[in-house]
Amino acid sequence: MSDLTKMSAAQLAKxxxxxxxxxxxxxxxHLDRIDAVDERVHAFxxxxxxxxxxxxxxxxxxxxxxxxxxxxxxxxxxxxxxxxPTTAAxxxxxxxxxPYDATIVERLxxxxxVMLGKTNMDxxxxxxxxxxxxxxxxxxPWDLGRIPGGSGGGSAAAVAAYEAPLAIGTDTGGxxxxxxxxTGTVGAKPTYGGTSRYGLIAFSSSLDTPGPCxxxxxxxxxxxxxIAGHDPRDSTSIPQxxxxxxxxxxxxxxxxxxxxxxxxxxxxxxxxxxxxxxSAFHESLEALVKLxxxxxxxxxxxxxxxxxxxxxxxxxxxxxxxxxxxxxxxxLRTGDDGxxxxxxxxxxxxxxxxxxxxxxxxxxxxxxxxxxxYDAYYGQAQKVRTxxxxxxxxxxxxxxxxxxxxxxxxxxxxxxxxxxxxxMYLADLFTIPTNLYGGPxxxxxxxxxxxxxxxxxxxxxxxxxxxxxxxxxxLESAVGSLTPPTL
Amino acid sequence: MAAISxxxxxxxxxxxxxxxxxxxxxxxxxQLDVILQSVARIGDVAADDIPPTSHSVPLTNVYRDDVPxxxxxxxxxxxxxxxxxxxRFRVPxxxxxxx
Numbered sequence: 001m002s003d004l005t006k007m008s009a010a011q012l013a014k015x016x017x018x019x020x021x022x023x024x025x026x027x028x029x030h031l032d033r034i035d036a037v038d039e040r041v042h043a044f045x046x047x048x049x050x051x052x053x054x055x056x057x058x059x060x061x062x063x064x065x066x067x068x069x070x071x072x073x074x075x076x077x078x079x080x081x082x083x084x085p086t087t088a089a090x091x092x093x094x095x096x097x098x099p100y101d102a103t104i105v106e107r108l109x110x111x112x113x114v115m116l117g118k119t120n121m122d123x124x125x126x127x128x129x130x131x132x133x134x135x136x137x138x139x140x141p142w143d144l145g146r147i148p149g150g151s152g153g154g155s156a157a158a159v160a161a162y163e164a165p166l167a168i169g170t171d172t173g174g175x176x177x178x179x180x181x182x183t184g185t186v187g188a189k190p191t192y193g194g195t196s197r198y199g200l201i202a203f204s205s206s207l208d209t210p211g212p213c214x215x216x217x218x219x220x221x222x223x224x225x226x227i228a229g230h231d232p233r234d235s236t237s238i239p240q241x242x243x244x245x246x247x248x249x250x251x252x253x254x255x256x257x258x259x260x261x262x263x264x265x266x267x268x269x270x271x272x273x274x275x276x277x278x279s280a281f282h283e284s285l286e287a288l289v290k291l292x293x294x295x296x297x298x299x300x301x302x303x304x305x306x307x308x309x310x311x312x313x314x315x316x317x318x319x320x321x322x323x324x325x326x327x328x329x330x331x332l333r334t335g336d337d338g339x340x341x342x343x344x345x346x347x348x349x350x351x352x353x354x355x356x357x358x359x360x361x362x363x364x365x366x367x368x369x370x371x372x373x374y375d376a377y378y379g380q381a382q383k384v385r386t387x388x389x390x391x392x393x394x395x396x397x398x399x400x401x402x403x404x405x406x407x408x409x410x411x412x413x414x415x416x417x418x419x420x421x422x423x424m425y426l427a428d429l430f431t432i433p434t435n436l437y438g439g440p441x442x443x444x445x446x447x448x449x450x451x452x453x454x455x456x457x458x459x460x461x462x463x464x465x466x467x468x469x470x471x472x473x474x475l476e477s478a479v480g481s482l483t484p485p486t487l
Numbered sequence: 488m489a490a491i492s493x494x495x496x497x498x499x500x501x502x503x504x505x506x507x508x509x510x511x512x513x514x515x516x517x518q519l520d521v522i523l524q525s526v527a528r529i530g531d532v533a534a535d536d537i538p539p540t541s542h543s544v545p546l547t548n549v550y551r552d553d554v555p556x557x558x559x560x561x562x563x564x565x566x567x568x569x570x571x572x573x574x575r576f577r578v579p580x581x582x583x584x585x586x
Contacts, residue, residue, distance in 0.1 A: 097567070236544050305528065308528050311522065311526050319503065329567065330569075336569075341579060341580055341583070342578050342579045342580065343504065351506040359505055360522075363505070363515060364519060364522060370502075386538055389540060389543070421522060437543060
């Protein structure tokens, strides 16, 4: 393995800017690493060697500069990339080459980052393990027999396996943070509306949030600052300046948290988490106290209803969003032999093109939105969403951030939660409240349990993304990064 | 008692334009029942007087400036179509022919 693949994004950017290394050398080192290990990890659905080398050559020619110029990045396959296959890990989009770039991809290109390829995920970002990818799961670099989290398991595994220093994920109920936690990497969900959804294939539009995956908190902040900011093409994009996340990460890395109040969510402290996860979490709290932070217990009584509310709201929105896959404008068409009607062809196409979890959620969402059930399910879930938001707002009167384990359990073996879908949903127990509220949250590695990584989650108020980076960087400075076993 | 029947799942699949198989129906009916029983707890929350939240960002009437900007060409828009004809999306028969 080349030393270039072990360097952080910040180090790589510096080496490229000072001509210690060329962007083409850096890209080649990562592409070679992918060639060497991705057969075992399967983090990528598509590798764009040619495009990556061309982008790197542009940087070497001086055409692009900036804090991440020449640094490779992998992009989750739910984000459109012009001319580069984009499938959302679904058979219904197999072979599709979008005619346009997502806004965040435009920004990545403008910043001179080098896109290596597209990463694996649960189909349409629905899942917590990548086992619902139509193209086979991604394997966790820490233990190839275990899940890398989901839905963004490919992005997290690519970063953990040194195939890419940076990756883009999307977080609807925890799909950046939970994969970060179980692969020992950093994953941040920005404030909803802080990063553009234009070109993100919609799953649950009121929740979907693109964000960074990295091996260090500073790297995540650098990528965050490149992709964030107002986009007139997304009507839910917030027209405000991006918080200074890079400055906050550097401040936190100095290891001083004097005067910072951390709220421990009482309802998340006990039941449901594995003992090893809880002990790593409590050791992290002690480390943060040594850095000057104050711990306050906070009650968020409605958080216990977040999971049910989410599994009504997200499938409802998905059932509507996924109606666009009708076999007419793009993607698969099945059964069109001249004898069948449009409706029959549409139904056959959707049954052949969607996997089981996507179908379950479409049916569940259709149910929750149907007349007679709407008030009891979707309507009630939206009211509970208000109550969860009020819990967060009440907490901000007393504390600066809330903290919890990122996910209740370490990476689990393949197949252990697929037969009972609700067992899979529990992986997102601690990440979902933030999505319903809309604020930012980050997962940072905080230790090992039985040899597998544990994530520490920091949740912050809306548009105070800088706060979570400061606390996460401070914890990182105390705990250090985790290094996976050699592949 | 089951929260959802196999017949209801079949009806919802038809509404969703999913030509599910009998075997899928059997599997989904049981799984959706477990999920619905789990999420039904949401009804325990007293929320009659609570306003619903559809979106966390309280923005309304978001319009872009009324300036023409380039958009996809016809060729680009049709580039991913399963079937196209003379610059249009071609679809299977929508109305039945009269005998």
